[in-house]
Amino acid sequence: MQPTPSTGRAPGDLPIARGPLSRHVLDLLSGDPDVDGPLVDLDVSSDDPLADDDLQVALWTLYELHFRGFTGIDPGWEWSPRLLHVRRQLERVLLAHLLNAVAPEVDAAMAASGDLASRFFELCETYPGPSLSSVVGRQADRAQVLDFLAHRSVYQLKEADPHTFVVPRLDAVTKATLVEIQFDEYGAGRPDRVHQHLYARTMAAAGLDDAYAAYVDDVPAQTLALSTVVSMLGLHQRWRGAAVGHLAAVEATSSLPCRLYAAGVRRVGLPDEVATFFDEHVEADAVHEQLAVRDVCGSLVRAHPELERDVLLGAALCLHTEVRFAEMLLAAWADGSTAPTGRAERVPA
Amino acid sequence: MSAIPQALGADVRTQACPGGPLLVRGAEQVVALDGSVHDVLRPVVALCRCACSSRAPWCDGAHKMLPPARRPGAEDVR
Numbered sequence A: 001m002q003p004t005p006s007t008g009r010a011p012g013d014l015p016i017a018r019g020p021l022s023r024h025v026l027d028l029l030s031g032d033p034d035v036d037g038p039l040v041d042l043d044v045s046s047d048d049p050l051a052d053d054d055l056q057v058a059l060w061t062l063y064e065l066h067f068r069g070f071t072g073i074d075p076g077w078e079w080s081p082r083l084l085h086v087r088r089q090l091e092r093v094l095l096a097h098l099l100n101a102v103a104p105e106v107d108a109a110m111a112a113s114g115d116l117a118s119r120f121f122e123l124c125e126t127y128p129g130p131s132l133s134s135v136v137g138r139q140a141d142r143a144q145v146l147d148f149l150a151h152r153s154v155y156q157l158k159e160a161d162p163h164t165f166v167v168p169r170l171d172a173v174t175k176a177t178l179v180e181i182q183f184d185e186y187g188a189g190r191p192d193r194v195h196q197h198l199y200a201r202t203m204a205a206a207g208l209d210d211a212y213a214a215y216v217d218d219v220p221a222q223t224l225a226l227s228t229v230v231s232m233l234g235l236h237q238r239w240r241g242a243a244v245g246h247l248a249a250v251e252a253t254s255s256l257p258c259r260l261y262a263a264g265v266r267r268v269g270l271p272d273e274v275a276t277f278f279d280e281h282v283e284a285d286a287v288h289e290q291l292a293v294r295d296v297c298g299s300l301v302r303a304h305p306e307l308e309r310d311v312l313l314g315a316a317l318c319l320h321t322e323v324r325f326a327e328m329l330l331a332a333w334a335d336g337s338t339a340p341t342g343r344a345e346r347v348p349a
Numbered sequence B: 001m002s003a004i005p006q007a008l009g010a011d012v013r014t015q016a017c018p019g020g021p022l023l024v025r026g027a028e029q030v031v032a033l034d035g036s037v038h039d040v041l042r043p044v045v046a047l048c049r050c051a052c053s054s055r056a057p058w059c060d061g062a063h064k065m066l067p068p069a070r071r072p073g074a075e076d077v078r
Helices: A020-029 A053-064 A075-079 A081-111 A116-126 A132-138 A142-156 A172-185 A195-205 A221-235 A237-252 A255-267 A272-303 A305-334
Strands: B006-008 B013-016 B022-025 B029-031 B037-039 B044-047
Touching: A020 A053, A020 A081, A053 A081, A053 A221, A075 A081, A081 A116, A081 A221, A081 A305, A116 A237, A116 A272, A116 A305, A132 A142, A132 A255, A132 A305, A142 A195, A142 A221, A142 A255, A142 A305, A172 A237, A172 A272, A195 A272, A221 A237, A221 A305, A237 A272, A237 A305, A255 A272, A272 A305, A272 B022, A272 B044
Parallel strands: none
Antiparallel strands: B006 B029, B013 B022, B022 B044, B029 B037
8 A cells, every 4th residue: 555645734733724713713722721811702703604714714623622632732721711702602603604594494394294204304315406426426537536535534534423422412212223323333343444444544545644634724614514513513412403413414315425436436446445435334324324314313303392393404404514515626626626735725824 | 015135133123114224133144135145244234125225135225216106115024
């Protein structure tokens, strides 16, 4: 196997700031979380938070404190009121935008006839947007397939982790089925089968940097949003229904697209090992989608009917962020850009 | 409706998914329609009931490509 190139970013490095919001967060992190400081009100207005590099880098950094943290940064920052105050402002802007964007689809799914499972699958199968998997499977060239793999790595290398935060917030029946899915995501007792690890092997076999968050400085807001939106849902008890709906939508939109991704990988002549991750998901997610929609979402809504809208909302948020990601990537490819690096416009630090 | 793969094991529990596969817990092996035997490596597996899967005996989601009326029904369980 060829040596894996590095993006120059080591796991645990802070990201590069892309504007005043992310600069503010990074400045705070360079200090001492135990020293009291002011709660700063920021100008968080944004025309389009899903396309706002600065806002998404700031949020990704804040959430990452709850996952792996950063080298040389005091882990005490995770629960710093000063940082949580920033996070709350950013989340309000993002949430307001998202709730507005998906309201028509969620309303339609609530009003449709049929049981929750049939309405859920219908929402996933008919959500409007381009099919990135068809392009990757049938048309994309080698550079574009590699670009796709690099973008997806920001989320796939922490796949399942954001949803795991929701486990202690659920009743026993819902919890049991969710953990059945997560157990499989985490390799069913075999560390070499952990899906995050399978994706790292995909990256290495494709000659891309396989380190956690290696491409975080190189991808635009829409790619970061694949991680930040689900992190927001997973970290808020208030959004437990949406977190579960998000998970079920991930699973319900995986099997058929992963078959196309695997076909695309092989079509452009990348090694078979690059496709292994996608092969695994064709089969695993055909199981997971049924468990997630019927048993996880189903049991949650049977016990808590008031959460039905949140479950469908979470699904729509997953589908919407995927559509925005697909539109961004397909537009970049149409412009002739296929580099997995350097697309983001940076504001000098 | 077409035949479906057979699950082998001491404590096999099944759950039919309307329009989709048969979920199986507790199986040790599955016998595909062509007679080939497959070890079960997951806590739960989904067996194809629509005969369209490219990864038979396992479900690969291909039932979604069928019109709803041609997808396997909930009543089609052994």
